[in-house]
Amino acid sequence: MTPHTAQTEPVTTETVTTETENLRQVIDRARFVLFDFDGPICRLFAGHSAEDVARNLVEWLEEQGLRGLLSEEERVHPDPHLVLRVVNKRHPHSDLVAELEELLTQHELKAVPSAWPTAFADPLIRTWTAVGVRLAVATNNSPRVVARYLESRGLTECFAPNVYGRTRNLDHLKPHPHCLNRALSNLGSAPSAxxxxxxxxxxxxxxxxxxxxxxxxxxxxxxxxLLRDAGAEDVVGSLEPVLRVLRGEL
Structure with a gap:
């Protein structure tokens, strides 16, 4: 299923039907659903620039006399998680990494009130819960941040207690499957389900x-x-068709 972007080929009824059927099969097989947080559930830094957060982390390192810890390219990179990964790679499991991770968590917590809910995410989450599918969050964000956001949207019970986020062991950040494996284990789910x-x-x-x-x-x-280049085959540009298939409207 392709997102609503410019089409390189004419969209036919047959194409739409095939995409809908593929999506239906993906949804029907799922007895447990693991959501990433920042993106599928909300845009966490919609009101707070992620680039500004990354810059703040770099400035904090410079205040500690550690400017040389990052390359010029790394110092201007807009992703705060990259800064965290780089420091962890060069000083693994150190107090420095713990302090930097907590600083990032504080920025994430400040961003929660201005986060933008992803369109159709809230009703999709509630509908999946209503039909008996068990949900979890598997994310590189702090679990404290996820918990605060879910509470603000009245979604805590849809996930509790299955929120698996960033720990002090940064080697376990995705693409490592650690948070997914924790979710599967605690949900009692086989990966294929x-x-x-x-x-x-x-x-x-x-x-x-x-x-x-x-x-x-x-x-x-x-x-x-980016997703397709990585190998992902099933991609949607909106959660609306997922919700409509789940409700039997497509």
Whole structure:
């Protein structure tokens, strides 16, 4: 299923029917659904630039006299998780990494009030819960952040207690399948009975390594290309068709 981006070939009724049937099969197989957080559930930094957060982490390192820890390219990279990964690689499991991870968590917590719910995510989550599918969050964000966001949306009971996020062991960040494996174990799910919904190649690779079927969510053409280049076959540009298939409307 392709997102609503520019088409290179005419869309026929047969194509739409095939895509809908593929999506229906993906959904019907799932007895457990693992959501990535930032992307499929919300845009966490919609009101707080992720690039500004990354810059703040770099400035904090410089204040500690550690400017040389990052390359010039790394110092201007817009992804705060990359900064965290790089420092962990060069000083694994150190107090420095723990302090930097906590600083990132505080930025994530500040972003929660201005996070944008992903369109159709809330009703999709509630509908899946209502039909008896068990849900979990498997994310590289702090579980404290996920818990606060879910509480703000009245979604805590749809997931509790199955929120698996970033730990102090940063080697376990996706694409490592650690958080997915924890979710599967605690849900009592075989990998084949679950479905991972994610929006990045690292989500896809983690699902692949855990043996979990994957549904990509790509809110634009760039994200779709990244997912497809990584190997993802089933990709949607909106959660609306997922919700409509689940409700029997497609």
């Amino acid at each position: 679950a479905l991972m919904i994610g929006d990045t190649p690292s989500d896809f690779l983690a699902a692949q390594r855990a043996g979990v079927p994957f549904l990509g969510y790509a809110r634009n053409g760039t994200k779709e290309k």
